[in-house]
Amino acid sequence: MSALAQSPTVRPRLGIAGIAIESSTFTPYRSSEADFEVRHGTEEILSRYPFEVPEAEYVGVLHARALPGGQLDRDTYEGWKAEIVDGLAAACENAPLDGFFFDIHGAMSVVGLDDAEGDLITAIRGAIGPDVVVGTAMDLHGNVSTTLFEACDLLTCYRHAPHIDAWETRERGLRDLVEASARVAAGGERPHKALVHLPILLPGEKTSTRIEPAKSLYARIPELTAREGVTDVSYWIGFAWADQPRCKAAIVAFGDDADAVDAAALELANAVWDKRHDFEFVAPTGTFDDCLEQAISSSLRPFWISDSGDNPGAGGADDTTYALARLLDRPEIRAGEVSALMVSLVDPESTSTAHALGMGARGEFRVGGRIDAREPGPVALRAEVTALDEAANTGHSAALRVLDGERETGLTVVVTARRSQWATRSMFARLGLSMTGFDVVTVKMGYLEPDQYEAAAGWLLALTPGGVDQDLRRLGHSRIDRPMIPFDAEIPAPTSEDVVTGGGR
Ligand SMILES: [Zn+2]
Known part of the structure; x- marks a missing residue:
């Protein structure tokens, strides 16, 4: 795997915060504070990671995680959001942050919001400013809205379902973020990033990476990230049980070579598109x-x-x-x-x-x-x-x-x-x-x-x-983008026109 170009030795200062839940908008259950394990402050938040965190100065603010559930009540969300934003603003007053790690699942639904993670990262950007390098490591069942993509510099997700690589993914995401933050702090460039959305919604029980075609699609990733100038490539299946316009599959790549990054993202997007009708349930x-x-x-x-x-x-x-x-x-x-x-x-x-x-x-x-x-x-x-x-x-x-x-x-x-x-x-x-x-x-x-x-x-x-x-057509989605597989027979193949890019200087 080609790492980001070697950075001078700067010990970056990184904020960490996030709210992690997968929540269906089709269940009447409402998730609330009682469903969450909440951590405050640097020590509690760092103790969440069972790996040795890369060398940096960390400022942990708030992290909350829950079992999958229903929409999170708005007051709890707004309270945590205010605590995160205020905590990061206070941290920035002491000394500027170089990086921010957005530790989320990616499929949080909040009452009255269509893109909860997009709302949260927009508020966080307001507090930390546009220059801080932001990285996130997500569940592959999360969604990557254009808002989230634009607010983050580095985005990655799991490569296995069941999620045997959850911690490995966060470690990779944090390591790449520390490197990029140190490099930008020393006057270097941000990585280039590319996003391709695919209008395909699939239930988790059709996308286990133990079986085809998900198995081979995710197995292509190491070859793509081994290319010169490509640091990471990820495939989000997306979240099928929320009725929100952001719910769809996404491919994101980042690295130092813009052309190589764009090509890797488009190549994986086309590979997924080729297999769009081949996903089957894991059992009869x-x-x-x-x-x-x-x-x-x-x-x-x-x-x-x-x-x-x-x-x-x-x-x-x-x-x-x-x-x-x-x-x-x-x-x-x-x-x-x-x-x-x-x-x-x-x-x-x-x-x-x-x-x-x-x-x-x-x-x-x-x-x-x-x-x-x-x-x-x-x-x-x-x-x-x-x-x-x-x-x-x-x-x-x-x-x-x-x-x-x-x-x-x-x-x-x-x-x-x-x-x-x-x-x-x-x-x-x-x-x-x-x-x-x-x-x-x-x-x-x-x-x-x-x-x-x-x-x-x-x-x-x-x-x-x-x-x-698991039969998505029975749920009654009305607000997702169309056409969308499996609700519509066919979608066009992705082309270079569908690649959204960002990053660089
Ligand atoms: Zn998942």
Whole structure:
């Protein structure tokens, strides 16, 4: 990889701040301060990085990160924005900043804003001025609006999904930023940068880099960055679950040779365009009923089904009851001939009812459908409390064995006080459950995490309704740019006319 041209030894002074969340505008869930881990000041923020940060003087202001969710409430956002802007303005009064690291995810939705990261970086630029070198390292599911591109000098993102290279990406982004900041502080040039937008929206479950075509597209990057004068090239898939004009794929490259940078960006953009119709789901898919039918009739045990439209890991509410109601309706499960586990629904009310009743007690519950009340809404059921627990990530939780009158059915439902993903064997064990102890296991997930993947003898991805519906055409986008794949049949191939450039002196 060709680094930016060698800089004289200047120890640059760098600000760090950011708000990192992936949030769907199609879920009724609203993310708020309580969903975030917030760090203040240099020491707390630097302790977030599990790598040795490059030599520089750092001024950390505020960093907030959350699990994927819904739109962030405006007051929380405006409060953090003011704290970041004021903190950076104060830092600049002490001594000028040479660089600023914008540590974000890139798919934050805030109530009333179409481009939250663009709004935040514009306010930050207002405080630090146009001369500071700004770098960002993002999730490949983030969006690169023209505003964000213009406000940043160096932009990079992950090259793997699942994101095994998240820290490696931030380390690379920070290292390149420190080098560029030192060089500009010594009177050198900023890197040249190029952006190509591609009107393609794809769900995460079609863009795993474990499978084609994403695998080969991302595998081209090392060859592009090895070219003389090219420092970094990135491909953002973009975020499909927000209805905003900025949501689309983006290719960004930067480096010292303008022609080489532009050519690398256009080349990768054309490679993506060539494969635009080749992205497929990571697993066989179907309606929930199709998947359940196959699971029950299969000899593979356990058979796992992903309730993908309500995956909290992508921003789903985590309480739609579509899958739960379909499980309850199956005669084989009601009769107890097939054992089934539904894990999990966030439902603080049912969870506290279970804890109040106590282990082994029986009672009436109304499960789920409180945040995302889409059909069929809260499900009334009678159940026995078979396990109780409390953990940091779930809050209180309970396992409920569903009853038909006083007779046990085959269905167990897990409810939690907090939105959570049941990805690990140890989480199941805390409630006395085994990942392999049921005929059919339904999880609110997209692609399975390693422990789940290992446990599942069979697996189907159910295209269920919800705030992160994998069938994008059902969501009802109305504000994205058109034409856009998959909503329109065809888009034109990118040309040199589509390359937006910046940087240099
Ligand atoms: Zn991501």
